[in-house]
Amino acid sequence: MTRLLAVAFALSATTLTAAEKPNVVLIVLDDAGQRDFGCYGSTYHKTPHLDALAKQGVRFTEATSTCPVCSPTRVAILTGRHPVRYGLTDWVPGQPPRPGQRLVGPKNATELPLAAVTAGEYFRAAGYRTAHVGKWHLGGPGFAPTEQGFDLNVGGSAAGHPPSYFAPYGPSVTGLGAAPKGEYLTDRLTDEAVRFVAAEPGKPFFLHLAHYAPHTPLQARPEVVAKYAPGKLGAQGNPTYAAMIESLDDSLARLLKALDDAKVAGNTVVILTSDNGGLATLEGMAKPATFNGPYREGKGYLYEGGLRVPLVIRAPGVQPAVLAGAVDSIDILPTLLDLCGIPAEPKSFDGVSLAKVLRGEGLPARSLVHFYPHYANQGGKPGVAIRRGDWKLLVDYETDRGELYDLKADPGEGRNVAAENAKVVAELRGEIDAWVKSRGAKLPTPNPDYRPNPPDAAGVITMHAKTATVSGGQLRYEPLPHKETLGYWVRAADTAAFDFTVVKPGDYAVEVLQGCGKGSGGSEVELSVGASKLTFTVKDTGGFQAFERRAVGTLSVAAGRQTLSVKPLTKPGAAVMDLREVVLRPAK
DSSP states (O other), X not given: OOHHHHHHHHHTOOOOOTTTSOEEEEEEESSOOGGGSGGGTOSSSOOHHHHHHHHHSEEESSEEOSSSSXXXXXXXXXXXXXXXXXXXXXXXXXXXXXXXXXXXXXXXXXSOOTTSOOHHHHHHHTTOEEEEEEOOOSOSTTSSGGGTTOSEEESOSSOSSOSOSBSSOOTTSTTOOSOOTTOBHHHHHHHHHHHHHHHSTTSOEEEEEEOOTTSSSOOOOHHHHTTOOOOOTTSXXXXXXXXXXXXXXXXXXXXXXXXXXXXXXXXXXXXXXXXXXXXXXXXXXXXXXXXXXXXXXXTTSSSHHHHBOOEEEEOTTOOOEEEOSOEEGGGHHHHHHXXXXXXXXXXXXSSOOOHHXXXXXXXXXXXXXXXXXXXXXXXXXXXXXXXXXXXXXXXXXXXXXXXXXXXXXXXXXOOOOTTTOHHHHHHHHHHHHHHHHHHTOOOOEEOTTOOOSOOOTTSOEEEEGXXXXXXXXXXXXXXXXXXXXXXXXXXXXXXXXXXXEXXXXXXXXXXXXXXXXXTOOOOEEEEEETTEEEEEEOOOOSEEEEEEEEEEEEEEEOSEEEEEEEEESOOOSSOSOEEEEEEEEEOO
16 A cells, blocks of 8 residues: 555544544663563563553563564554565664675665655544654654654654763754753653643644663663662673663653543553563673573574563553463554554555454464564674464574574573474475565675685684584574573584685694583594594583683695584583684694
């Protein structure tokens, strides 16, 4: 459906009077993972107001973002369509290709095209006041919220994050005027949202409050930070991030009070979600923002830690409930239109309305696709994931390797069961291929400037675990800051390979940075580059993350691009080893 036809369809929308039309408050957080909230299991973060809202409404336990990064998911939320339809598949503008990357992602759009029909346009056509407050990140001048159906834009621009959360905020946070020095951005955006709610009594409104928080830079009010003690690695424990979450929770409380004060709470749909999973890598920080366990990885990855988001909906006539089952960002707009009685052609959307689900019916049977053909700043690689029922298949576009998980039995995606379920893998791959073709999705292509792991000025070649290609069932790179290693090496059949670049051919002394738990030492491992091979015995270091640097022999290598293969020959213990690094030093 074209933009004009869709809006005209909405204009014919509604026979409800202004007083009968439900208001809508759509709150979208930035980089907040599902596990960051008490109602989703956090014991470190304090979120009493969201927890209370969840008890008053419906809390979805398996909600996902359409993409593991921000801009594409925001497209999905605002249009109900998959962002691939607009050629916007990465954060805007995305990162340029790098020599160490095997592939080049498809060209990424730098704005949401004006032809897209947004929530703002649907609701304004139905007689609503509309406001966007906060992060936009879908285009600059000419593509701002005010060009996409919003009467008011406060804070929205092409920027993905503020230079500072304390005033002065910088020119990228538009529409705030002269803010008092030291004012906190989350508080100010809440002020603007409360002001909008109270502005025109009696007229229905659609408010899109898109907080910048808790995206980096991590900054919070010192008195709130002081409430939290630092936690240990491998768990939530960042006091600044926790304070940002608490301020967001306080913002929710103020906004809900504004609805009560305006006497419209009983006729307002309130929905809270996030644009992707929590940031669980360092991103230049001393401590990761959050931890998404039991879900694997975080922002930038197609594993559940990068996709699981909070989704809480409180709506008139909807009874409190906790609902399992896969729902997604693309479902939000069709659901809101349905709840508000605003007609729209279902074929306009890739998502489905959850209105009947909210009122007790089951979820429709379908597959959900998460398409991310780019390299993420956090370390995620180009790929695609599909979920059908409890099955989830991930395909790595670098290697075409498939990983299959049963999310009911294994929500942490720790056991790849692709080898035992070849039929399921084939079916899901077929669905992916059909999805890509039907939507004209662009795939990544080989990088003509690929130059992996080049030597330094002294000719030393360092190959970090994150640059490895793995094959087999369980071996994987673990990016969590207390690991940064190839781990889960529990199958002797699993292997790793490192591409690297040689300028000066010859003999190279080989060092490995390996760890191995008590009782698991003794594996024989072969390293090879072409015909040159060596074998070493893994040392028990007292712990898999107790890394020890070891000289293990010499390899002869030719000039040009080469590949180092790492192949276990035996595995007497529970796992082969953890491997963080391989170094080649020119032999003297």
